Amino acid sequence: MIYAAIGRRLRGKTTWIYFHASKLPQRVVFDPRRQIRHRSKSFLFATTSDEIETGMDRLFTDPKFDELIIVPADDPQPVFETLCDEVRHWIELDDRRQLAVVIDEVRFVKTEVPACQWILRCSPHDTVHIFFSAHRPSDLSTDARAIIDRMILFHATQEHDLKVISDRCGSEVAEKVRTLDQFAFVEWDDGQGKAFVHDDPSKWFIALRDDEPREHRMRVVSGGRRFGTTRLFEE
Ligand SMILES: Nc1ncnc2c1ncn2[C@@H]1O[C@H](COP(=O)(O)OP(=O)(O)OP(=O)(O)O)[C@@H](O)[C@H]1O
Numbered sequence: 001m002i003y004a005a006i007g008r009r010l011r012g013k014t015t016w017i018y019f020h021a022s023k024l025p026q027r028v029v030f031d032p033r034r035q036i037r038h039r040s041k042s043f044l045f046a047t048t049s050d051e052i053e054t055g056m057d058r059l060f061t062d063p064k065f066d067e068l069i070i071v072p073a074d075d076p077q078p079v080f081e082t083l084c085d086e087v088r089h090w091i092e093l094d095d096r097r098q099l100a101v102v103i104d105e106v107r108f109v110k111t112e113v114p115a116c117q118w119i120l121r122c123s124p125h126d127t128v129h130i131f132f133s134a135h136r137p138s139d140l141s142t143d144a145r146a147i148i149d150r151m152i153l154f155h156a157t158q159e160h161d162l163k164v165i166s167d168r169c170g171s172e173v174a175e176k177v178r179t180l181d182q183f184a185f186v187e188w189d190d191g192q193g194k195a196f197v198h199d200d201p202s203k204w205f206i207a208l209r210d211d212e213p214r215e216h217r218m219r220v221v222s223g224g225r226r227f228g229t230t231r232l233f234e235e
């Protein structure tokens with residue numbers, strides 16, 4: 001499955017994708033802003049293409065490790081392409097093995113490259129889950145947008161962004177996205193053409209770093225009713 005969390009700054013996009021990626025037994029996280037910081041010994045860290053190759057190999061062969069975090073030391077594009085090549089290699093070795101692939105801030109890289117196109121089109125739907133985050137729909141290429149299974153739409157106000165959302169998901173979804181509270185989102189299920197509103201952020205909160213107390217990391221959720229998940233459209 002391919003997910004894209006899209007919306008204005010500081011709405012909890014990275015938090016949402018990391019929360020869901022963390023449910024899988026193993027994951028690889030492209031983290032150009034170095035936001036994920038653990039003290040745990042079960043993760044691996046890579047900054048170059050060579051380190052990614054070694055890291056993915058260790059992740060594959062040693063289940064003691066559950067996560068490879070990639071923070072490009074330099075130009076992010078070649079590092080990203082190596083990551084895509086390694087994910088392809090992983091799938092070719094065992095396409096039943098679960099893996100989450102998190103690409104935070106996709107604007108830093110070009111997804112049109114063959115290595116990324118391969119994983120977008122050929123990853124097994126039920127075992128390899130790809131998560132993107134972006135501030136605007138246009139941060140993802142039209143091609144990549146076209147094959148997203150779930151759009152996770154946080155608050156957006158730019159007219160152009162709302163138009164793209166309206167063209168894809170309908171005007172009712174775009175209007176809801178325009179008026180969302182902080183941290184709430186609309187989930188668009190592209191396969192079924194259905195939308196769901198999620199507005200209880202405590203359900204998907206996860207700390208991106210574990211070196212400060214939880215109460216410093218959680219921001220107060222502003223106003224709004226808290227009624228969990230509701231269907232936006234009637235059947
Ligand atoms: N569900 C949530 N409940 C409470 N606090 C949250 C939640 N999601 C995110 N936060 C807090 O909001 C802040 C921003 O979160 P996050 O970095 O995930 O947002 P973002 O939309 O990815 O931001 P950016 O636009 O900078 O990429 C963090 O301090 C995070 O702990």
Ligand SMILES: [Mg+2]
Pocket residue numbers: 013014015104133
């Ligand atoms: Mg983010």
